Amino acid sequence: MTPRFAIVGHPNKGKSSIVATLAESDDVAISPHPGTTTRARAYPLRLEGETLYELVDTPGFQRAREMLAWLEAHDRGAGARAQVVREFLTAHADDPRFHDERELLTPIVEGAGILYVVDGSHPYGSQYEAEMEILRWTGRPRMALINMIGPGDHVEEWRAALSQYFSIVRVFDAVRADFAKRIELLRAFGAIDERWAEHLNRAADALVADRERRKRAAANEIAAMLVDVLSATVTEPLPDPQADAEALERARGRLRDLVRRREQRERRAVQELYRHGGLEARETEAAHLAEDVFSQRSFSVFGLSGTQLALTGAASGALAGGVIDAALGGASLLLGAGIGAAIGAVGALAGAGRLAKVQVLGQPLGGYVLRVGPLADPNLPWVLLGRALAHVRLVAERNHARREELVLDTQTASHLADTIEPARRRRLDALFRRLRDERGLDAAERAELAELIATAIDTP
Amino acid sequence: MPRPPSTLFEDAIDVPAWLESDRATPYAERVRRDRLIGRETADRRPLERVRRWWRAVGPDGDTAGARLARIRGFVTLAMVLLGFAAGVAVALAAFRYDGSEPVNVVRVLALLVALPLLLLLLSLLLLPGRVPGLRGLQDALAGLSPGALAGAVFRRLAHAPPDLERLFDFHAARATAGRFAKWQLLYWSQTSAVAFNLAALATAVLLVTFTDLAFGWSTTLSADPAIVAHLVRVIAWPWHALVPNAVPDLALVERSQFFRLGGAGAFDPETSRALGGWWPFTVMAIVTYGLLPRLVLLALSAARLRAATRALLLDDPRVAALLDRMAAPALESGPAEPEERPEPRAPAARRRVGRIEGSARAVIWSNSIGEEAAREYARRHLGLEVTDVASAGGGRTVHEDEVALERLAARDEKPLLVFTPAWEPPLLEFADFVAAARRRIGESASIIVVPVPETPRAVTDVERDTWSRAVARLPDSRVYLETGAA
Numbered sequence: 001m002t003p004r005f006a007i008v009g010h011p012n013k014g015k016s017s018i019v020a021t022l023a024e025s026d027d028v029a030i031s032p033h034p035g036t037t038t039r040a041r042a043y044p045l046r047l048e049g050e051t052l053y054e055l056v057d058t059p060g061f062q063r064a065r066e067m068l069a070w071l072e073a074h075d076r077g078a079g080a081r082a083q084v085v086r087e088f089l090t091a092h093a094d095d096p097r098f099h100d101e102r103e104l105l106t107p108i109v110e111g112a113g114i115l116y117v118v119d120g121s122h123p124y125g126s127q128y129e130a131e132m133e134i135l136r137w138t139g140r141p142r143m144a145l146i147n148m149i150g151p152g153d154h155v156e157e158w159r160a161a162l163s164q165y166f167s168i169v170r171v172f173d174a175v176r177a178d179f180a181k182r183i184e185l186l187r188a189f190g191a192i193d194e195r196w197a198e199h200l201n202r203a204a205d206a207l208v209a210d211r212e213r214r215k216r217a218a219a220n221e222i223a224a225m226l227v228d229v230l231s232a233t234v235t236e237p238l239p240d241p242q243a244d245a246e247a248l249e250r251a252r253g254r255l256r257d258l259v260r261r262r263e264q265r266e267r268r269a270v271q272e273l274y275r276h277g278g279l280e281a282r283e284t285e286a287a288h289l290a291e292d293v294f295s296q297r298s299f300s301v302f303g304l305s306g307t308q309l310a311l312t313g314a315a316s317g318a319l320a321g322g323v324i325d326a327a328l329g330g331a332s333l334l335l336g337a338g339i340g341a342a343i344g345a346v347g348a349l350a351g352a353g354r355l356a357k358v359q360v361l362g363q364p365l366g367g368y369v370l371r372v373g374p375l376a377d378p379n380l381p382w383v384l385l386g387r388a389l390a391h392v393r394l395v396a397e398r399n400h401a402r403r404e405e406l407v408l409d410t411q412t413a414s415h416l417a418d419t420i421e422p423a424r425r426r427r428l429d430a431l432f433r434r435l436r437d438e439r440g441l442d443a444a445e446r447a448e449l450a451e452l453i454a455t456a457i458d459t460p
Numbered sequence: 461m462p463r464p465p466s467t468l469f470e471d472a473i474d475v476p477a478w479l480e481s482d483r484a485t486p487y488a489e490r491v492r493r494d495r496l497i498g499r500e501t502a503d504r505r506p507l508e509r510v511r512r513w514w515r516a517v518g519p520d521g522d523t524a525g526a527r528l529a530r531i532r533g534f535v536t537l538a539m540v541l542l543g544f545a546a547g548v549a550v551a552l553a554a555f556r557y558d559g560s561e562p563v564n565v566v567r568v569l570a571l572l573v574a575l576p577l578l579l580l581l582l583s584l585l586l587l588p589g590r591v592p593g594l595r596g597l598q599d600a601l602a603g604l605s606p607g608a609l610a611g612a613v614f615r616r617l618a619h620a621p622p623d624l625e626r627l628f629d630f631h632a633a634r635a636t637a638g639r640f641a642k643w644q645l646l647y648w649s650q651t652s653a654v655a656f657n658l659a660a661l662a663t664a665v666l667l668v669t670f671t672d673l674a675f676g677w678s679t680t681l682s683a684d685p686a687i688v689a690h691l692v693r694v695i696a697w698p699w700h701a702l703v704p705n706a707v708p709d710l711a712l713v714e715r716s717q718f719f720r721l722g723g724a725g726a727f728d729p730e731t732s733r734a735l736g737g738w739w740p741f742t743v744m745a746i747v748t749y750g751l752l753p754r755l756v757l758l759a760l761s762a763a764r765l766r767a768a769t770r771a772l773l774l775d776d777p778r779v780a781a782l783l784d785r786m787a788a789p790a791l792e793s794g795p796a797e798p799e800e801r802p803e804p805r806a807p808a809a810r811r812r813v814g815r816i817e818g819s820a821r822a823v824i825w826s827n828s829i830g831e832e833a834a835r836e837y838a839r840r841h842l843g844l845e846v847t848d849v850a851s852a853g854g855g856r857t858v859h860e861d862e863v864a865l866e867r868l869a870a871r872d873e874k875p876l877l878v879f880t881p882a883w884e885p886p887l888l889e890f891a892d893f894v895a896a897a898r899r900r901i902g903e904s905a906s907i908i909v910v911p912v913p914e915t916p917r918a919v920t921d922v923e924r925d926t927w928s929r930a931v932a933r934l935p936d937s938r939v940y941l942e943t944g945a946a
Contacts, residue, residue, distance in 0.1 A: 010884075010885065011885045012885040023793045023795075024793055025793060025794055025795060027795050041796070041797070042795070042796040043794070044792075044793075045791070045792070045793045046790070046793075047790065048790050049790065054796075062887050062888035062889060063887070063892070064889070065856075065857060065858050065889060066858050066892075069858055069859070097888070100888075122883045122884075122914060123914065125827060125854060126827065126854045126855025127826045127827075127853060127854045127855065127884070129855050130855075152914070206789065210789075210791045213784065213788055216784075217781055220781060221781075223777070224777035224778075227635075265483070268483065269483060272487040273487060275487060440635025440636075440637075441635050442635055442636065443636065446635075446777075
């Protein structure tokens, strides 16, 4: 038995936001003005073609008191009330005055469960009682959701009133609910009617697995971007074997463009993965994400600090030196690790000012080319990774009910490199160094890089 | 209709490029499409899955991959021809015989066995990955190899984008692309080398068949024929059991030593015939030390090049993402039918300008404000003294609304204020109420809709706009909106 839920309530109380959030759909029309939803629209969740559950977005009640008056006038006792509601729909099948009531009640009389949505940021009012009474008349299983649209808090007032009509009342902030809360709510729908629990749990499990797949795909996109950017080189033809400043500037400009374009491509891909393709145009306006990747500010916000960089370099150097110590059975008195650490730290700091390698190469068929790249600054991979992580975390937690610009909070993002565990940071540093040294990554190393990034996406 | 089969190389070039341009297709649509094809090939290996998928979705007509494959084929053919020409030329030089002195076996071995063997050994240095100590030598060898020349010619002809061009540049390519570049370079070198050896062999056989060759050996070093014979036996060891007459014996070695001083030419026919006995040895030496190792290396390069091409396709992150999409369970959560475009919104309502002096009647709709507060609000914000107040909407019935309107029904010019909760949406039952009020108070009196804020905040722009448009939709030109906030 496929669970079906009609999302009903007063107009403009966030019904469509809840549908957008749960169905992860940008297609749901959401507006601060009432009357945006004019007819019932189904949002099924299908797994391999099988519908696991279906949400029906509906317009709000418009003439609830008049309808209730009709129902009460035709009341034949509690046992016949659902039938009286059906009779109302038949009697007003062609009445344009009750178009919205017809749209919202039809899925319910056809067997859908009821999710009644109110706005907990505004006070409760007795004008809601008529519609809640009508829903009680339908006799269908029902749950009330207190949505929080504005800053006010009238949750307790609402809870007291809703409890008179609904056995289950939950608070659910459609715009700010994270993925875990959405899944929790979905499983809670099973409490409305136990026959639906199995389908809903399967749906929740499928969504969790799908989420994990998307995270891995996003990590792969970020890894691919890092590999491309950190191994990017450009060549400019040179008339003579001397590198002239103009060619060098041209090549550097091309390299910068290449990095920016590649980053933007990764952002789009990640947003697409989380079904936020529509955010694309607005992202360029998000000041911090549009910031020049090479700017000093960007480096200080997203990258590792000088000390962190030295420590990471030292740790990697010590690891390499330690291998020598191990080979010598400790005869070196750990000098290898010590010297390695010193070299690593100094190397990391010394390289910080160098942006890209520059080489002049002869070609087999004559002529010279200026080759610029790959980008040599040891902090650059951390900047790129920090920005990408900040972006993917924002996108992953972003709710489909939120339609405004994607804004990156630089204060939160500034500690991103810190959140990566030191051992993982060392491995990342080793992989970045391979790329910087033009050794490239094979498939296994690339997979390791993606795995490390996937773990970093999870780290709060 | 499925496309005709393409080569693995073409697919390795075309599929990632096509997937890149496919990013413009919405993700959900890509998942649906790829999943559908993925379901049909679920039991196949990844490479076959990707290639079947490509046959189903790839474009018809000439692709960049097909063009590059043609250029690659052309370059390979050129390398074969080059090797062949070199082989013929070197063999003619090595077997040069005008009857004045015999063909020096040492020269033949030096040109057709020792030198190619040395080049082969250098090629072998390129087989492992980059060895730290040998990096400079490896780079130099890769630059000198005929394969590098072929790569440069390819790049000149192809005019491909940099990432594709890099596939044919040993120095620029890294990781998967680097592996491809290395094996492509070695493959081209080996095709050329095999052609060289085949040509040398064919030239040798033709010269032996159609001309008379007398072989001898000559050296300045004081070499004992017994030692030379021993050396010859060592060289001939690989084939001594298989072709025993291709192993010159001591007698032949002794007999074929010659010195240019005093003249070595003009052998009598019997000596010439005897000295011709070296030819099976030279041919077998070319086959064993020239051709066979190169054939082995060519086979290895071809196999590794195929593996590298396969990796080029499968290790591409875009292709990995495609395989994920093909294998992912089809989870869809979009709308069951496309969204209808919302109707254009009504324009904003008329607003009263300036203060109205005098008195008014008032209805408090849906418990939006207390009675005293309503009087105060009207006095302060609108300059009106409220004489009668009634309540409607909210928890009351429609009938109770009618009763309330009856109380205010005097047909005079006093405006009717309707206080509404600004934070609640204007419902159609509110429109019904305004219409009923108009019927009760007559045509001449103004009805002023006053959305009041939820204390203590002010009416927001969105709330004002919402009520303004709702009032504008009413078919009554004497209904105004007033929020009290200038």
